[in-house]
Amino acid sequence: MRTTGWTRTGAVVAALGVLWVGAAGAAVLTADDAVKIALQRSGQIVNANAGILDARGSLRGAYGGLLPSLSLSYSRAESRTTNSVSSDYVGGVVFPSPPSDLRNTSTTPSIGTTWGVLNLSSWAGLSAARQGLRASRLQRDATRSDVALATRREFYAVVQAIKLAEVSAGALHLASDDERRVKAMFEVGSVSKSDLLKAQVRTAQSEFDLLAAQHAVTVQRVALATQMGIRESELGEVDTLLVATPQTFDEPALLSEAAKNRPDLIAAEAELKSARASLASARMARLPYVTASGSATFSPKSTQTVTPAAGSQFGFGSESDRSLAARVTLSWDVFNLGSIEARIMSARARVDRAREAHDALQRNLASEVHQQILAYTEAVEQDRVAERGLESAVENLKLTQEKYNVGSSTILELIDAQVQLQTAQSNVVKALAAIRVAEAQINRVRGHGE
Secondary structure, three states: OOHHHHHHHHHHHHHHHHHHHOOOOOOOEOHHHHHHHHHHHOHHHHHHHHHHHHHHHHHHHHHHOOOOEEEEEEEEEEEEEEEEOOEEEEOOEEEEOOOEEEEEEEEEEEEEEEEEEEOHHHHHHHHHHHHHHHHHHHHHHHHHHHHHHHHHHHHHHHHHHHHHHHHHHHHHHHHHHHHHHHHHHHHOOOOOHHHHHHHHHHHHHHHHHHHHHHHHHHHHHHHHHHHHOOOHHHOOOEOOOOOOOOOOOOHHHHHHHHHHHOHHHHHHHHHHHHHHHHHHHHHHOOOOEEEEEEEEEEOOEEEEEEEEOOOOOEEEEEEOOEEEEEEEEEEOOOOOHHHHHHHHHHHHHHHHHHHHHHHHHHHHHHHHHHHHHHHHHHHHHHHHHHHHHHHHHHHHHHHHHHHHHOOOOOHHHHHHHHHHHHHHHHHHHHHHHHHHHHHHHHHHHOOOOO
């Protein structure tokens, strides 16, 4: 390899090192830390909290249809009429009144109240709003579980990418050492030109693999930061410790636990109850309802002043301590059936959607639990196979290296052994990451996603 090639290789390795330790000043980010940040800053959590605010507003609106309303008012009115002319007709004779100016002044403090005493539709609407708020809270819990799972998946994708980049960096180091050794042997005539070219191709391929691995690390870090709701520059150094202890899960017990604790299942049930209550409320809107209202006026005053065009000004007025009024009204929206039917159809559509979502979760629960257990078992078995493969690859490389040193093995066989070791190391990393992701999926399916 030319000098520029060695320089390029060193630059690639140095760049990868800078990528790993660029945020060394910050605390190391663990999977639990990433989940904690995501549960605070993820856009999905923000939207879920906004859904709870909407549900609370609906609940308060439902209470507003049942509780009495109270209003206070204070009014002052004044009117003036200039050059008012009137006449009276008495016994066939018209008696005109002289022109005059009129001035009226009134002051009225009052209080009023309205109460829907008996409205079955409003009571059913209150029940629907309560269930809707409960469903929103449970849906937020389900969203938190989904966010936690997605964040752990992205976190272990970053760890896997870093580990694979380390494997690629080790493979590049071996390839560079082999090329130097083959080049020295070629210069003294111990190996052919073909062996040297093969070693150079292996080094170039290792450089390419390392660049791809470095890019994968950056891509996965960006994906993790996006999931957490932060900038990639704020991510810091990621804890790359990747270990897993195999566990045994009892499928019937896991299924029972999931049925009791899964927030999305409970939320779907609450949403179905809310939809049914909304349908009942829409249907009850066809029934009559009773409304009570009352008002009170305190110390109302009214004065009127008349100023004739000719004559003396005179006036009169009225005043009282209070005026009370009450009313009970039986109402029936007989000719509003079009609006009521539209509301009923909309409520029926909501019930159908809620029932289908609820039934889908229930009928797929057993399959989902079984699938996640199979995924975990498969990941554990893959790890065992990968560990055995790694042990064999290490032993094979040792034997091939010894044979190559005594001249009984070719450089191509040595390169193949090194490639097999790199593949085995990558398989172990992928298997360990798959186990951690499978663990997170099982925790989520059992209702312990966080």
